[in-house]
Amino acid sequence: MAPSGELFCSECEAETSHRLVARTKLHLGVKRKWRCEDCEHRVVTINNSVPTTTG
Numbered sequence: 143m144a145p146s147g148e149l150f151c152s153e154c155e156a157e158t159s160h161r162l163v164a165r166t167k168l169h170l171g172v173k174r175k176w177r178c179e180d181c182e183h184r185v186v187t188i189n190n191s192v193p194t195t196t197g
């Protein structure tokens with residue numbers, strides 16, 4: 143059973159099921175890379191929160 147979670151996908155514009163594809167330990171916390179199961183769009187979270195990006 144692969145780790146998965148519900149995250150907001152900007153491609154689907156909805157909360158969708160994401161698969162965990164990578165996990166990295168940083169001094170800030172734990173960075174996780176997820177992939178949307180519907181469209182393969184990648185999402186990165188740090189300590190379970192999605193960093194806000196501008197531009």
Ligand SMILES: [Zn+2]
Binds near residue numbers: 151152154155179180
């Ligand atoms: Zn998606």
